[in-house]
Amino acid sequence: QTFKIASIPGDGIGTEITEAAIQVLDKLAAVDGSFKFDYTHFDWSSKAYKERGWYMPPDGMDQLQKHDAIYFGAVGWPDVPDHISLWNLILPIRKNMNQYVNVRPTRILPGTKSPLESCQADPSTLDWIIIRENSEGEYAGQGGTTHENSPHTIATELAIFSRVGIERIMRYAFETARSRERKKLTMVTKSNAQRHGMVLWDKVFYEVAEDYPDVQHDKMLVDAMTVRMVNNPASMDTIVATNLHADILSDLAAALSGSIGIAPSSNLDPTRKHPSMFEPIHGSAPDIAGKGVANPVGAFWSAAEMVRWLGQGKLDGTADKLMQAIENVTKAGVKTKDLAGNSNTKEVTEAVCREIETV
Amino acid sequence: QTFKIASIPGDGIGTEITEAAIQVLDKLAAVDGSFKFDYTHFDWSSKAYKERGWYMPPDGMDQLQKHDAIYFGAVGWPDVPDHISLWNLILPIRKNMNQYVNVRPTRILPGTKSPLESCQADPSTLDWIIIRENSEGEYAGQGGTTHENSPHTIATELAIFSRVGIERIMRYAFETARSRERKKLTMVTKSNAQRHGMVLWDKVFYEVAEDYPDVQHDKMLVDAMTVRMVNNPASMDTIVATNLHADILSDLAAALSGSIGIAPSSNLDPTRKHPSMFEPIHGSAPDIAGKGVANPVGAFWSAAEMVRWLGQGKLDGTADKLMQAIENVTKAGVKTKDLAGNSNTKEVTEAVCREIETV
Ligand SMILES: CC(C)[C@H](C(=O)O)[C@@H](O)C(=O)O
Numbered sequence: 249q250t251f252k253i254a255s256i257p258g259d260g261i262g263t264e265i266t267e268a269a270i271q272v273l274d275k276l277a278a279v280d281g282s283f284k285f286d287y288t289h290f291d292w293s294s295k296a297y298k299e300r301g302w303y304m305p306p307d308g309m310d311q312l313q314k315h316d317a318i319y320f321g322a323v324g325w326p327d328v329p330d331h332i333s334l335w336n337l338i339l340p341i342r343k344n345m346n347q348y349v350n351v352r353p354t355r356i357l358p359g360t361k362s363p364l365e366s367c368q369a370d371p372s373t374l375d376w377i378i379i380r381e382n383s384e385g386e387y388a389g390q391g392g393t394t395h396e397n398s399p400h401t402i403a404t405e406l407a408i409f410s411r412v413g414i415e416r417i418m419r420y421a422f423e424t425a426r427s428r429e430r431k432k433l434t435m436v437t438k439s440n441a442q443r444h445g446m447v448l449w450d451k452v453f454y455e456v457a458e459d460y461p462d463v464q465h466d467k468m469l470v471d472a473m474t475v476r477m478v479n480n481p482a483s484m485d486t487i488v489a490t491n492l493h494a495d496i497l498s499d500l501a502a503a504l505s506g507s508i509g510i511a512p513s514s515n516l517d518p519t520r521k522h523p524s525m526f527e528p529i530h531g532s533a534p535d536i537a538g539k540g541v542a543n544p545v546g547a548f549w550s551a552a553e554m555v556r557w558l559g560q561g562k563l564d565g566t567a568d569k570l571m572q573a574i575e576n577v578t579k580a581g582v583k584t585k586d587l588a589g590n591s592n593t594k595e596v597t598e599a600v601c602r603e604i605e606t607v
Numbered sequence: 608q609t610f611k612i613a614s615i616p617g618d619g620i621g622t623e624i625t626e627a628a629i630q631v632l633d634k635l636a637a638v639d640g641s642f643k644f645d646y647t648h649f650d651w652s653s654k655a656y657k658e659r660g661w662y663m664p665p666d667g668m669d670q671l672q673k674h675d676a677i678y679f680g681a682v683g684w685p686d687v688p689d690h691i692s693l694w695n696l697i698l699p700i701r702k703n704m705n706q707y708v709n710v711r712p713t714r715i716l717p718g719t720k721s722p723l724e725s726c727q728a729d730p731s732t733l734d735w736i737i738i739r740e741n742s743e744g745e746y747a748g749q750g751g752t753t754h755e756n757s758p759h760t761i762a763t764e765l766a767i768f769s770r771v772g773i774e775r776i777m778r779y780a781f782e783t784a785r786s787r788e789r790k791k792l793t794m795v796t797k798s799n800a801q802r803h804g805m806v807l808w809d810k811v812f813y814e815v816a817e818d819y820p821d822v823q824h825d826k827m828l829v830d831a832m833t834v835r836m837v838n839n840p841a842s843m844d845t846i847v848a849t850n851l852h853a854d855i856l857s858d859l860a861a862a863l864s865g866s867i868g869i870a871p872s873s874n875l876d877p878t879r880k881h882p883s884m885f886e887p888i889h890g891s892a893p894d895i896a897g898k899g900v901a902n903p904v905g906a907f908w909s910a911a912e913m914v915r916w917l918g919q920g921k922l923d924g925t926a927d928k929l930m931q932a933i934e935n936v937t938k939a940g941v942k943t944k945d946l947a948g949n950s951n952t953k954e955v956t957e958a959v960c961r962e963i964e965t966v
């Protein structure tokens with residue numbers, strides 16, 4: 249079986265960690281023997297944009313549609329305003345490919361440590377999976393500017409929440425919670441200050457909860473949620489939040505688990521009509537780009553999730569093997585600087601490839 | 608000199624900590640001798656709302672306007688939907704009283720500790736002041752619902768940013784940064800995903816920065832900001848952010864500094880045409896309300912800021928005295944449970960009153 253992968257390395261360390269991830273994916277396929285990957289590489293980047301004036305060509309979505317999955321590095325570079333790069337590449341893909349679920353697991357890997365004192369004794373106290381609404385809300389893309397270049401300029405951002413959009417993400421979140429040992433879902437909102445979309449979000453949550461009597465559920469305000477994440481990590485398991493809230497909380501979660509460099513994400517179209525997209529949650533990191541020192545763990549973990557998704561239940565063992573290889577490597581202390589190690593990208597990648605052969 | 612204070616204890620522990628704060632304020636005035644407080648107590652609470660159907664009477668704002676400052680406890684109670692309580696009390700006050708600045712200082716008090724391992728050796732590494740835009744943005748109060756009670760419901764939240772609103776908060780933030788030793792301002796935004804209001808926010812920041820060449824400034828995306836707060840607290844000093852972003856970041860800041868129970872806030876009308884409002888940032892805490900165990904430190908710190916504001920430079924020593932009293936008490940280990948102590952509200956209050964007499 250051949251999986252067709254659209255690879256979009258993008259900018260900065262995105263290109264470095266995508267290369268590393270492909271090496272690891274190919275090793276995994278070779279060891280497994282039952283499948284292989286066929287990549288199409290797309291040079292859709294800020295560098296290309298500066299040269300030719302566009303990120304994706306007009307038929308970009310059609311090209312992506314011919315693949316089984318998309319592997320994404322990172323986008324964003326100082327010489328292009330961020331809202332231009334993102335709205336010409338990553339955000340349209342999430343939307344056009346109907347990737348309405350963004351899954352962001354967080355835990356403390358062996359051999360690494362949380363900045364929280366309370367997690368030192370037992371790292372398993374922090375084990376979350378954040379389900380992010382990925383298609384609407386604060387990222388709906390609407391809003392505008394009036395009286396531009398005047399002292400009276402007014403600019404707006406319009407967050408749009410639909411019952412359909414909320415209900416599908418809530419169901420996905422309850423299903424995820426149900427599939428995990430603790431069967432516990434925490435829903436995040438800001439319905440005290442935001443009286444329309446956020447109140448609908450709450451309402452649909454409680455409605456959907458009735459279909460999942462076996463899942464314990466509770467509600468948090470987004471500000472108080474950050475406090476709970478810091479003070480009581482063990483009290484949470486699965487978390488569901490809006491596009492913006494989950495964006496913020498998943499970065500915080502990654503930091504609390506040790507480093508943003510390890511955190512993976514899966515942008516899923518659960519209907520499987522479009523390819524899903526897998527990407528580490530870190531950015532292009534201009535400060536360390538080109539030095540070969542980026543942490544590839546978030547990229548590998550994202551690759552493991554891609555294998556799991558593509559396998560539809562049949563490659564879980566293979567995905568687990570990759571996760572085990574990653575964990576053996578961090579445990580052995582082969583780690584980049586962000587994890588208090590002194591290995592570079594290549595060393596970590598080679599160590600993971602070696603582990604794949606033996607685990 | 609008599610300062611007329613409108614006291615709104617509100618709900619839950621709000622009533623307990625307001626009582627404690629008034630005790631401390633009166634003690635401070637007595638020891639100082641140059642001023643006293645004259646309070647009007649308003650029973651604007653969720654309990655009253657349940658009984659009579661309203662929080663504030665129609666002339667509520669006029670009544671507040673007759674005071675020099677407002678002291679606020681907390682609002683919100685499980686039997687009233689949060690968006691009803693907040694939009695009938697705290698949010699209209701912030702808006703009608705033109706309190707467009709919300710100041711939220713955070714540091715680790717003596718005798719208390721941060722949950723971050725990296726702050727253990729030197730607690731002074733975490734010393735921030737968050738300047739929150741308090742009048743518009745995500746709390747503009749607009750938005751609505753279409754197709755209510757239908758499977759196709761659409762609900763929106765409209766964030767509104769005005770050049771006037773952004774410019775005044777940026778100036779306040781730069782002035783604050785300039786007044787502090789490190790002269791450093793970090794501006795938070797999400798202008799990569801939100802292309803209108805957030806882009807204007809960025810633009811005005813850089814324009815205003817030109818008037819403050821002596822203040823070092825940088826820009827962070829709100830998600831990455833949480834990572835920096837966890838990983839590198841010493842790299843920041845003054846922070847400016849939108850209404851929602853600063854709401855989230857200030858709760859996180861409080862948690863990282865030891866407890867949400869110590870965090871103060873000042874809702875300021877810098878034009879002084881309306882009374883400013885002082886309140887701890889914690890909520891009504893239904894879980895511990897009525898037990899006499901709430902941490903009054905956030906309330907005392909807010910009271911110190913009120914004295915400073917009312918004094919217009921002439922009572923800074925008195926405000927400092929209250930801060931010193933608080934710090935002596937935490938240092939001596941007279942602390943509530945959230946700070947790993949075993950004192951109750953009354954014990955902490957009495958200890959602070961005693962210190963005021965001697966410091
Ligand atoms: C790059 C940016 C648009 C993105 C987001 O805000 O969604 C990133 O922060 C993420 O979390 O994937």
Ligand SMILES: CC(C)[C@H](C(=O)O)[C@@H](O)C(=O)O
Pocket residue numbers: 440441471693697698854888
């Ligand atoms: C009570 C609520 C409206 C408030 C806010 O969101 O502003 C609170 O969280 C705060 O931080 O003061």
